[in-house]
Amino acid sequence: MIPRKLFTALLLLLLFCSTNAQTIEKETDSLIAAEFNDPNGPGGVFIVSHKGKTIYRKAFGKANLELNVNMTPENVFQIGSMTKQFTSVAILMLEQQGKLNVSDPVSKYIKDYPSGDKITIHHLLTHTSGIKDFTKMKALSTIAQKEMKPEMMVGFFKNEAADFAPGEKFEYNNSGYVVLGYIIELVSGQTYEDFIKKNIFEKAGMTHSYYANDRQLIPNRAYGYHQKEHGFVNKTMISFSVPFSSGSLMSTVDDMLKWQLALTQNTLLNQTETKKAFQKYTLNNGEEFTYGYGWHLKEINGIPDREHGGSIFGFKSMGVYIPGKDIYVIGFSNCDCHSPTEITRNIANTVLKTVKE
Template sequence: MKNISLSFLLILCIFQQSFAQLNQKLDSIIQTEFSDPHAPGGVFLVSQKGKTLYEKAFGKANIELDFNMVSGNVFEIGSMTKQFTAIAVLILESQGKLSVNDPVSKYIPDYPSGNLITIHHLLTHTSGIKDFTKIKSLQYIAQKEMTPKQMVDFFKNETPDFKPGEKFEYNNAGYVILGYLIELVSGERYEDFIRKNIFEKAGMKNSYYASDRKIIRNRAYGYHQKTDGYVNKTIISFSVPFASGSLMSTVEDMVRWQHALNTGLILDAAHINKAFTAYTLNNGEKFTYGYGWHLKDINGIPSREHGGSIFGFKSMAVYVPSLDLYVIGFSNCDCHSPTQVVKDMAKAVVNAVKK
């Protein structure tokens, strides 16, 4: 018994030592980009098999009020919104209300070449539609309250960049159309559909459709960095990015989101797996994007990832299915990107877990 106890204590000490070393490694990775405690900062979290391995906040959530960042702060997540939009489309497909193979013209009859562009093309960024972020006149509507139809009308007559399915080119306009289709098919506003069918079912109590006017508890304020210091973020109408980038969340809620995907809380496995499938172009060439996620790898181990950027905020998350490992980081200044930080954190944890 004495030998068993000594062995257990030795194993425990080794585990605690390696865990402390991993924490120090993650701290040092984050501080390469988020080192100033008086500047806008970020929140980072590592979760494996439902257990939080690491969770820390850095810098200020509000510079003017001198409020320190905490792990429960709510951030705008930018293009990470796309994964929610993609799953919402698959929820509607599971209900028999649409098919990802449907042409856009089935729902928007006057959409140019809408008979050639499918929902699948929109989901995979292979539609060829001109991205509205590249249109110069965007500045004139950026602060206007736009309906989904008005947003689609804003860019639908632009000359396409290529034929549907010909190439992969990241595109926000396609996801605006998807948000509009969700409203047309469900009969609900996009934000209501997401709240009822995803946020509430997944237990994401601190996730919202973004607003600068609503009182949102624990909101992290967004900033830009100028040559003479930080300034408050540029105000835009969230009806413009809409279903391509207008959600808000916390790192802990995003862990709940990942859990909901893994356990079928919101959608069956057959439909969810469509989001994590690598598809092919018209010429048979594979590309590394499913529905709302980039399909990558870490040292040969398959991973799913996506980032986001919107005025004043940046976000990034990496999920490694074989290890049930989720790494996420949010920043409340678009001057600090968590993208490489989160990737380096994920690599460090994967290496530690494999040892």
């Protein structure tokens, strides 16, 4: 027999947990419904975990408008710039293996890179290199649908005038992460796609994550859309060899939770390398900025978090992790007309205020 006082305490705990779960579900539903309010339009998927356990997981809207297919939590999305997390961890894995160092100059790997002796891997990781962001170049449309080898992509922007000296300021930069992907290939002897698949996806158990491809048959693929004045249209087609290691991965919310668990459990990196990804750095003048290696390091309600979003034709994504409470929230959208960024942050804040530990 369980003593009456212990039984009462257990009953109260169960009631408290149940009430918490109901509160989180109700408030999360409300936050998402404000943006994803058309059951017949493109939709999204959201997942919330606390201490590695999924406490919310729902899909909204349609995964395919032409076939009238409802969205499910299993759908695969393009994650855009959340790809940068994987690129940065791949670099740190190579450093852990002794194959490179983040303080190495780019010229050590790409001999003819302009000012490559002054730009380091660290500068590329932290968006402080000053090299021209290819997404801001007018000539981008001329290569958008071409199959570009990594060295061709690097060649596309490397001779452009620098925006500032390395380490002088923080300015978000896709080109830096393309250079990092090329370095991963040069150092590892594998394609970026193979390196990520074998060293991250397979090790983390991410069986529904891919390097994006419009020709490959991908089970449960969510189709991407734009919204025009007259209605929705299919996403603009691009060659994924252009965004490459800065934005060409695909995944599911469940796989992204596995990714987060692999990071917190040091499955892929030791503690020393992991710490490098999640610490703030300083500019040449000593000013601190809020970006580590592949993650923005911000706060929600005064509590430190790690976050990053993504945007690529037809898709938007956002992930927030609060390490002090082990809360992870991720949202995907299959229309770039719907942004999960603020929703995901607001959900994280709701969970933060609701859970005790």
